[in-house]
Structure formats: C-alpha cells, structure tokens
Amino acid sequence: MAASSPLTDLDGTLTPASFHTAANSPIAADTTNITSPDHENDQKPGYYKCKEIPHVLKQSCQIHLEEQMYLPAIELLGSLLSDAGERQQTDRPVRVPPPAQIALLGTLTIHPAYTSRAPEQTNLDIAAESREYLRTLLNKVGPINADFRSAFSFRQGQSSGRWARRNSREFNSPGESDGGGSIGSYSEADNIESKWSGNDHSIWRRSSDFWSVLGWAFRCSTTHTHRWVHWKAWLDFMIECLEKDWDERLAQDQANFQAESNNSSDSESQAQCQYPLLKQSLFVQYVDDLRRDRKRVLHEVIRALLAFADDENSADNTYYREVFNKETVLHTDKSNKRKHSQMTAVDLENDQFGDYLEDWDDPVTDDDDDDGKANAFHTPHHPSGRTGRRTKGRPKSTPFSKPGKAFDVSPASTPNPLRVTDGLADSIPLRLRLFRLISGCAYYLPHDVLCKTHELYDLFTLRLKSLPLASFELFLSLDHTDFALPRFIYVSLLRYVAQSFIPRNAPQPEDVDPEAEADHAISQTILRECFLPFPAKTVTVEDNAKFSLVLESMAWCLFQSGSVDYSDELKWAVEKGIEEREKKIKKAGGRGGGGAAMTAAEKMGRQVLERSAASLRTFVDAVEAMSLAEDRVMGTGDEMDEDSVLAGSP
Template structure:
C-alpha cells in the first residue's frame, strides 16, 4: 500500500487509537532504521526523526544521489515527517530531543540512555548520517542552517530547492509547537479564585518550546543580532563567511561518468591517413567560419585535385566585435553581483515568506517572554535595521499586508509604524498615542515625505503609508474626514516634488523613468483611490 494513499492514512491513527503499520515501499536501509516508526504501540524515536530530517537535505540523498533508491529516501522521509505531523503533536514526538544539537552518542559509540525510554532507545543508528554526518551534528545551531539556506536561495538554486523543503517543514513544526504550548499556557493561567491568591505563571511551558530552545541554543554575546542576520542572509560575502555550508562538499554536483576514450587511429602522412586529427581540424575550422567548401568557392584552381585546408585562426586574433560583446557581458557580470539585485528578484517570493514566518515566530516569543528573549520594541528595532536597506521590490513585499499576510495585523502595523518613524522627515511631529490610529496617521505620517530626498526613500514611505492605511481600513478604524483628505493630498504632492527634484538631478544618469519613480506614482494614486472610496461610502451613508 502506498504511503500517501488514502487507505493508508485512514489506517493511521493518533496515539491510543489504532496501531501504526509499517510501510512496504521503503528502501532497505531506510526501513531498517526508521521502520520502528510504525511498529505496534511505538512512536518514532528522536534519533529516527533526526535521521529523516537529515535525508531531506543531505547531498548524498539529493543533489549527489547516485541511484533512484537514494533519491527516494529524501522523498519518503518527507512523506513520513508530514504524516507524523498530521497525526501526533510535536510534544508527543519529543521533537525537542530529536532537534537537539547535544551529542547523543557517547565516546564509546553507544547511545546515551534517557529516562523512561523504550527498549530500543539505546540502540545506535548504523548510518553515518545518523551520527557525525547528521544535520544536527554538522550545523552549529538552528540559525546556522537558516542562514545557509537563505544564502542558497540567492546563490545556489539547486541546493535551495532542497533546503526550502526542510525550511517549510521546520516552520510548520515550530508554529504548531508554539500554538500548542500557548493553548496549554492559557488553560493553566485561567483566572480562578484560590483563597485570594493569584496563581503563579508557569512560564516553563513556553520556555520548553522548540523556537525558544533554538533561540537559547547559542548564549554568546550578540545572539539576537546573529539570529536576525541569519533570517536576512542575502548571499553577500559577510553572510557567506558567517553562515557557511553545512555539509562537506555540499556544492559539488555529481559528475557524470567519463566516456571511455576511443583507441587512437594510425597516422601516415604519405598515404593521407591522419587518424582523428583531420576531423578535429575540420571541426575547429567550422567554428571559425573557414570550411573547405568556402575555400572551393573562392578558389577556382581548387576544383581539381586535392583541397587545401585554410589556416586556422590563432587564439589571440579574434574579431574585435566578438571581443567587445564578450567583454561587455563580462563587465556586466562583474559589476552586478548576484545578491545586489535584491532578495525579491534573486530568491523569489518563497524565500521572503519563510523569512517573514520566522519573524512572526520571534515576535510571538517576544510578546510572551520579553525578559527571557527581548522586548517588542528592541525586536522591531532590529527588524527595521534589516528591512530598511532592502531593495524596493523586497521592501514592498515585506511590508505589504496583502502580499505576505503571514503575521498578525497588529504585528504588521507595528512594523510599518516603526519603519515610518525611522524613514520620515525630521520636521514631522510626534504623538503621545501608543497605538496606531487615524488621528496619529493624519498628524504624524500622511502629510510628510522621507528624511532623504531620494526617489527610493519617498517610494518606501509611500508604500508604508499605503500598507498602514490598508491595515486600519481592514480593522474598521478609518472614516472619511476633510482633515484626512487634506493630509493624503498634501503628502502625495510633497513626496512627488522631492522625488521630481531627485529625478532632475540624476537626469544624466537615467535614460528613462526609473522603477522607483513609477512605484511612487502608483502608490500615490492608490492612496487617493482609497480615499475616494471612503468618501463615496460616507456620502452614500449620509443620503440613506
């Protein structure tokens, strides 16, 4: 029966229900090591789950797999992990042990015993990928893997194809584990009367979560900044130096076996036997545009007798046109590093989605455990520090609530507000309101431009205002007023004038309107359009 077939899924049941069945499709080595998953009355052991996650990204089962069975190991491991996640909670699977970077194997090679373990929990895995070559042994910590995965998203698409599968699974598991622990925490902390005393807050429930375990896995100085650098790894030199490849020779692709060399043929010049040299010369001449047929057409004397081959072009005498074309292409490649085009263009929307999901997890931990991790204010300051210098497409994707709605609306509004305070002009006033509302938007943000008189900065401010306007409107916190109308129009004209001045200053360097200018114009038009919608709605309600 297929692992992914509906009948097999129906036969599987959560702990306490129907017993697990052992799949029949698994390769021998995989069956030998993780077949225990589905034996009666047993749950997966942590070392087997760690092995399955290693199969997802290990080069020998992905990009350097030599056989179909080795490739199937990664696919079947993903099926097993997804099936396990749909049936058993992360706590019941003991994922905190499976995804631990502590050495679970003693120096003698025997598995360390854990309290209350099953009879097979002390049995070591007879695979190198279950020991020293395991994903959880090769990486320094979780953020090392995250940083390398995002570096691959920019520089190594073949490896990113595998790492994003692992990253998607890990984000799903982390989110499920955190949500489960929050529910347990809220159930325990329900307000009850207990002799006038308030029940102690059991924060250990949240501290035992996987995401908090990964956060505290490295307690060195600058831990929090390193986490953010991993999330925003962009393939730059500094990022590659900090988050290197996890596995040995990970970027080395599997080479095709060399074809056996043909046995050389004899050469006899007197009898016009040149072996394979003649065919090689003819090939070279065709590449240089000097074939024997061309020599026939240009020389009538060659119609009789033997044909004389033309002289091959020397390597140092290529045509000037070809040299210019090649030189211009090489200059473009050297002048434009791969990561300089921005995260959105180089790594795709999937990469930005994973980055934002990890940001949302950190935001949840900061909200619940500010003393153990860091406060919301400090965390969002780090977010601003890494999001502000992004290219305009990546910036727009990260701050737009419609493109990647993977974090809560309050968190998205806080992020946009923090960025607006950081990017707006210094003459803009402040507000005593702690929460974002329409009055704060009209008074502090809408009528003003960016602090830097550049098209990029003003386009980013306009996109932030558009996102903030959308968030407040979705929450029913926007109503049409004359003050709102004036603030929107004044801000659109102010940012447009500053960008126009920047466009005129850089007129000699731009042969056409840059993308930043077009983005600013489109964003301003959308703000005015939103305003007109609320104006029409207000007039319709007043007439009714």
Template sequence: MYLFSWLFTTPPLAMATVDEVPYRSPVPLQWELARQTEIFLEDSLWPQAYSLLFNVLASGTISSTKAVVPLPQHLAVAATILVHPRTTTRAESEYEKEAPKAALRFLRLTNSLVGPTDAKFNLAFGFSQFASSRQGRRRAESPMFVEHDNLDTRPLNTKFNQAASVWHCAEDFWHAVGWAFNCSVLHPARWERWQIWLQFMCNVLEDDWKEREKKYQEAKQNQTDTSVLPENSERSEKEASQGAEPKEENHTGKKPKAKTVVQDDLGIFRESLIFRYIASNTTAGRNRRIMRAIFANGKANLGEFKEVFNDELRIPVPDQDLHNTKKRAGDINLDKDDYGDYQNNSDEDFEADQSSTSVSPPAKGSNTKTRRSKRTRRGTRNAMDEATDPIKMAKNKTPSQENSNLAPLGGYTSLALRQQLLSILSSVSEKLPRHFMPLDDLYDLFVENIRDLSLPIFQQFISPSNLPHLLPEAHSTLCELLLFVLRESSAPSSDDNYLTQAKLEKCFLPYAAATPSVGNNAKVSILLEALMTLLHKSKMLSVTPSLAEAVRSGIARREQASRDRNSIEWAYLKESGFRMKFMVEHILP
C-alpha cells in the same frame, strides 16, 4: 514601550486548529517494528523504513485517539534525509530520490497527529555537537549518541546518523538557517532542498509554541478556578476524605500540579524548541547573529554561514551517473554472487561529513578517498558544475539578474520563511523578554535590517497582502517604527499608544522622507499604504475631508521632495500614491 502593549492580546487564529483537532495520545513503537525499521535504515532502504513508519502511524487514525509514535532517532535521520546531498542533489538513482519524499510524508504526519511535544522533537532535533565550540571549549558530544541505555537516545547504525547528520554538521539552528538563505540566493539546486527542510522546521517551531500557549492558558484557567481553595493541599485532601462531595473535592485536589506551570516563571515556554535554539548560543552577539542568519543574502554573511555538509555543492559527473545507471539496470543474481551495485555504493559523502564539517585537503600519505581528487581534472567540469560555482555565478550574473525583483533575498518563498521566523521570534520575545530580549529591542533589530532593503523586497516585507505571517497589530507596529526612522524630523509625535485614523492623519500621511531620496520617499509611501490597508481591514478607517487632504498633500510633498524621477523607484512612488488615492476615492466607506 507602550507601543507594544497590545501586540499579543489575542492568540493567532491558527490556534483554533489545535482545539478543533487535538493531538492523539502517544503509544510507544513496538520493539519488533523498531528493530525492522533499524534494519531498513542500516541497509540504506530508506523509503521502506519511512513507508513502514508512516503506515504504522496512520493506521487507525479515523476513529482512534491514539497513535504509535516513532523513536526520536527515526525523526532525526528523516530530517537529515530531507536535505543531505546523498539523497538529493547527489542521489544516484530514482530509488534514492524517493527517500526524501517518504521521510517528509512521515515527518509531517508525525507533527500533525502527535505534535512536537509527545513526538519528542526536542530530542530528535537537537544541535548539540557544537554546543560549546563557540566558546572555544572542547566540542561536546550529543546526548543522543551517549546514553545508550535509553531507547530514545540509543544511536542507530545508519549512514545518516551521528557525524553525517544535519544535527552534527550544522553548528546550530541559526547556522543552518543562514546557509539555507544563502543558498536561496546563490545555489538554486541546494535551496530547492533546504527550503523544504526549513519550512518543516518553521512549522514545527510554530506548532510547538502554540501547543505550549494552549497548555499555559489551560493551566492559568485552572489556577483561577482553584484560587478559592485552601493553600494547604493536605487539608483539602483530608476534608475530601471525610465527607461532602468527595468526587469534586478529589478532582480539585489534583489541581496544584497544573498551577505550578504558571508559577514557574513561564517555564513551559523556556522548554520550547525555539527557545532551546535561541539559548544554545550565550555569546554577547547572539541576537544580532540570529538576525544576520534570517537576513543572509549570500554576500556579507557567506563567510559566517558556510555550507553545512562537506562538499555540499559538488555534483556528480554525468559519465559516472550513466555508469551507475547501467549498473543499477543490471539484474541481481545471488547464485553468481552478482549483487549489482548494492555493495558498490560510494560512502564518500558520509565519510567526508564524519571527518570534518569543513572542506579540508587530505593529509599527505593518506590512502583515503583516492578515487576522486579534490581538484577536478581539466575538461571534466560541465555546465552544471559551473552553474553551482559561487565564483562563476557572481561573474556570470547580469545587472538585470542582480537587481530583478526579489532575487537579492532569494525569491518569494525565501521571504515568506524569513518573515515566518520573525513572527516566531516576536512570540518568544513577548513571553520571555528577560530570557531573550524585550519586544521593543527585537523590533529595533527588525527595523535595522529591513529599512535598507531594496525597494522590491521592502515592499514584499511590508505589504499586508503578500506575506501575512505577522498579526495585524504587530504589522502596524513594525510599519510605525519604520516610519519613525524614515520620516522627516518636522513630523509631530503623538501620545496615542494605538494606531488610529487621527494619529495617521496627524503624524504620518502628510509628510515625506527625511532625505530627498526617491527610494526613501517610496518606502514611506509604501508604509503609509500598508497602514491604511490594515486600518481598513480592521474597519477603523473611513473617508473624511481631513483624511483626503492628508493623503493628497502627502503624495504631493513626497513627489516634490524626490529628485531622480527617471529611476524605477519613482515608478514605485507614483504607483503607491495612485493606490492610496484610489482607496480614498473608491474603496473606503
């Protein structure tokens, strides 16, 4: 489709940050520091472990061009600590609540100083436990826990490693995404933690892709610079050794290594973290499952994207919290063998995750986990328990809560993350259409999932000022495709591959929706308003008699076609039309 030929003519503006502040060269972590960190993690001293790694990583960063990088296992455990119930919603002390903060500081610094590639995020953030379960085969073991001879994959003896980690409990990245967005609608307490994890992961995916784009462009430039050289590299090296300008010839003799990056059918992009997540599932419905995860709303997708951790929604009873607090307040007396609560920390959260990733009752006759029954005794549930119960939440929702603004998709932060993921997928589709899907097919899926959204959410997705993750070119293309679906059939088509003022006046502005629904007409008006804004920002829109007439006639046509004028959708339609008139009369040159 020619409509997409100009989507990615220039790299995102954020690319400049990679050029201005290059990543530092990685230096392996010394064995002594790695061992000390492992001791901290084994003893559940998580804040100390990641404060140590943070200080080591940050030392000498003002003048040094190198940075000491942690092991992938440290990164994997840190990402689990961000979201695991044991350190978040079920943390038993302020000390444990400090662990996610320390882990997040460490993860962000690693990503900003070293970058996803040199930090080996591909090893740290791999969902490999369920790699083959979707095809019905035996679950595969993660390489991180098998290759003991490799320091980068040697397992750590920590509570958050292996079966209790998010990388094992989640089926794949899209399972975690779908559950996180379900939490944004149904479970605010869990969403508070999942949004931090998901925001970090989205930033990592973006940074990893941009770094690979930069390397690809550099290799492409090197290929152009060396295109005049003989194809036989041995001949070039021989000529360099015999005489003229040996330094220049020796330097160029190494260029074919960079040249292979471009010739390998964009292999550098196939090694990206986001493509690994996409390719982890090879079933026929892979692409639609990805879309369902991004647009999960706590309703139809709740059965597909279930909770990641076992009993994730369970919260501690206040009496038990008070008891634990009193125990922690006591002094530790080693002479009297009084260790406070050090040896009494409950490992139920970890044992449950290791036994299964789904909620299941214990076997008959089992002596495990007898301290707490799966069924809460009558009278012990409190208001917080009921607030996080999905069944009671559904019953207690009022109509105003159900339809208020952005609640059906979890609020502004949730929408921003969803659009950020769509933007990342657009980049992948543009570079790897054969391995992922063509760009026009991807945008067809976007349209399929966006067009039926409620009007407040639809406006947030479309408005250029609210969620500016998409490039202006991609944004205008999405708006055009939505208009092709929603506008009346009598509207003419155009041979122009690019959006112009003439095309806007001829094909879009004067027309209403295909149905008399006031909601659809409001969506058409919002889309037209967005296109006018995008053209204005690009200095491609100016006031002309034809533009003013197209805006005026289109507003009248959409209002006349709409029937229900006592609904909130009518207010959206009127307000959008007013803004378009105001733009023509007071803003446009």
C-alpha cells in the same frame, strides 16, 4: 482577561475595532474584548496519545535504517500511523519511533545524496517518503508527543554515543504522568550505527545551530536554486514544527495557569503566568544554542532572518557556509571512469566481486567524502573498506570543522539587488513566519531569553530599512503578510517602520490621539495628521519611496478593517504628502530629483514613488465610494467614529 497573543491566530482576522499592542507591557494591552482574543476559546489540536514502538519493531526499524533499507523502514513506521483514527476511538496510543530514528529521517529529507545529487530515482523517493512520514507524524501525534525537541537538536562535533547521555526533558504538565504524552527517555541502544547519523553527514551535527542552517538555506534561495527547491521544503516543515510546538506549549501553560488561578485566593490570582513549558520549546532551544556558543543572540537571529535579502551582502557569503560538503555540486555519472577490467574483475579470495554488487554502492558520490578520498568498492556493512589517496595539496577536513570550510561555492554572477528573484520571493513568507515566533518569544518570555519587545522591533526595523527597495517592498506586501503574520503583528511593524521615517516637525501621535497611542495603535486621526502629509526625513528618493510604501500599507489596512471614513481632510493629507515627497527628492538634484545623473536604483525609486502615490489616491477614491454606498444604505449619512483604530501587538 488574558493578554493578547502575537501567536494566537495565523489568520489575523481584522475587526472594525482595534488590535492591541504589547509594546510596553502585556497588562497595558488589555483594552477591549476584541483587542484581546480569548485563549479559553482556542481549539487545542487534537493530537493522539503516543507510546514508543515495541522493542521488536524498534529493533527491526533500526536494522533497516542501519542497512540503508530506508523505504521498508519508513513503510513499517507509516503503517503504525495509518490506523491512528481507530486508535483514537479506542483510546489506544499511537506507536512512535525513538528520537534517533526521527533525526535520521530528518537528514534524509535534505541531504544532497537523496535530493539534488541523487544517483537514482529511489533516492528521491526516500527523501520524499521521509518528509511525508515526518509531516504526518507532526500532524497526528504533535511535536511534543513525538519528542521532536530531542530529535531535532543540533550537536555539532558530538559522537553518537553522547546522544543517549543528553538530558531527556519531561514535557507533561507538572504532577502528570507520561500518560501517552512525550516519550520522555531513550537508551544508548537506540543509536543508529550509520554514517548518516554521524558527524560526516547528519544535518544535526554538521551545523552548530539552526540559524547557521537558515542563513545557508536563504543563500541558496538567491544563488543556488537547485538546492533551494529542497531547502524550501525542509524549512517549511521545520517552521511548521516550531510553530505547532510553540502553540501547543503556550496553550498548555495558559490552561494550567488558569486552573491554578481558579483554585487560588484573590491575592494570588494577580500573579502572571511564567510559561514554564514555553521555556522548554524547540524554538527556545535553538535560541539557547546561540547563547551556548557565546554569540549575540538577537543580532544573530535577525542576521539569519534577513540573510541574503539584499542580494549583495558579501559578508554573509563567508559567514554562512554550505551545510554538507560540496553541497552545490550536481551529480555526475562516474561509472565510465573505471576501466573495464576493474569493473568486471572477479577474485572471491580477495573480496573483489566485479560489478555484481553495483546496486549496493554507497549513494554518496566522491564529492561527499570529507577527506577527499576516491571511493573504491564500498558496502553499508564495511564503512572502513574505503581506499584511495588524498589529493596532494588539499587539506584534510574533519567533521569538527566549520561546515563548508573545505569547499565553498560562490555564485557564478552577482545577483542584481534591483531584481527580485523567485527564490527570494519564496523565502519572504518563511522569514515572516519565523518573525512571528521571534516576536512571541520576546513578548511572553523573560528578557534574558531573547530580548525586550521594543529592542526586537527597533533592530528589525533598522535592518529592514537598509534593504534594497525591491526587497523592502516584499516584506510589506499584503500578499505575503496575510497568511504569514497575524495582522496585529503586521500593524505594529508598520507603526515602527513609519515612525523611523517621519521628520521631527511632524505631530506626535500621543498629542493627536492619546488613547490610540496608549495602545501603540493606528487610528485614522494618527494616520491623517502624523504620517500622510509628510515626506521622509531624508532627501533620498529610496527613503521617500519606502516611506510611501509604508503609508500605503497602513492606509489599506485601515480600509480593509472598515476603520476609515471619507473626509476632505483625509484627501488633503494624501495629496499634501505626495507633493511634499516630490519636493523632498528634488532637493537631491541629480541624485533622484529627475536629473540625467540618476542611478538605476534612483530611477526605480521614482517609479515606486509614482506607483505608490497612485495607490494612495485610489485608496481615497475607494473610501469615498464606500462612504457614499453606506450613506445610501443607511439613509442617514452618519459618519463613523473618528477614533476607530487599527492597532498591533508585537
């Protein structure tokens, strides 16, 4: 039986039995049929076969893109996808553009000149149409066939000529030909001679890696909401691309391994799958970018994942800079700054056309020039035609400098860590979806790719506990985790966080329920005897409130799975824990114990603690009502198996 996957099903459907964990090893996780989903029954996405667009059409699209005639180019590319259904019936491949063109469209979806600083509606249409085409391409062709791994590679500081010299990866199964799979290779002729593909404006060259972009995007969610609107859409697409790329490779690796196991001898069939295709995924490439820059991979990943979740980390303000130059500056109409004589002067011999070609002006405003120059007349055909003087005293920025180094925007006011902004709430599902991929990377791949599973959960738990109470509650909310995390990953996270709060005198789960503890599971016995009756190991009201929130989430997970039955011991454990947590915070005196010297954070902690206590009592009442209803229906009064568990898998 295949080991259960933390990336099998986004829905994470609950069952009355157990969801297993792989905290120790994938083999130890195999406990029951329910806890180990059968990957052979997983439905592989029905992606169409693909082939690179014909040379004539490719050249036509390239000319349109170089001339900044983006809408006609996107319309042409989109028409090649519109008849994909008919092509599937005839087994004809769908035509796909080369990675260079896909990369350019990826920049247009987020660049300020086409989003938050668009000078006209047409620019906004270009960004929207580019995003719609890329999403359609992802859904119909798939990330591997479209070669998103090459298109969405970060190459800070590299010249456009190096695009073609990057190694082209073969994504098909070993021994298979291209056969309509990934495009596989491209030539230097595919390079787009446009500033939007160069170091000045391409998102893939403005940043060193995906994680620096992620950190800046999360900063915009709390301090620059006009940019977050666009970054949210860009991140949603990118994470979906990472997910589908990962899931497709995982399914192919497991299918190939199963086929090899069926054809091998019994002794060879004991080998474990090495996931060769998974190691070539886009997500692993983004992880390798950190190792390439000699950074601490796991710490950088977790730092970006939780960037600005606390709303007050001043270190992140200087660490995560804007991706595009003067990105947060809004568009202003500067046409009135010109003198009338300059706008209307016509001198054909000296290439002065007045305002006849005003509509062909570069959509990038003066604020986008890295060197601080003021734009004179400029057409897409003559990028060297820019003139003007650099402002005195202002250092010249180069495309090889750190993004945002020449211009950084600080928030007008410091966000309140006690208040959850709409942007922060919107970012939580995105963060959790990325955590799903990180967890899968630690589970399936060797430890030198990212880390060991327990190292990931230990570090993530440590950082999660340090968040303000409002942010901490968001990460544990079932409203977010129900569709962002599979339930078994969520349960494992709850288990790790809960164990970091319990005092030393609490019974150990392995002594109370060894069978459930072997799977790192949550059973009713473990919850009742090891967690519910205890306070946090510290006297702070915030820690006790966080611990109560974890217990509340664990309790309701058991209730939703049907793995809990009413008993007087359960009710006693809930009441005992509420009482103990109240006693614990009173030891702090004025620091959360109800004195007049309480801070705003401590007052909020008491409110959360009271609300969570009420929710736990409601949980007991709901369990009792459910048990009575079942007794009436069954007519027997038989109790459920006390060893029913709800387990999780990192």
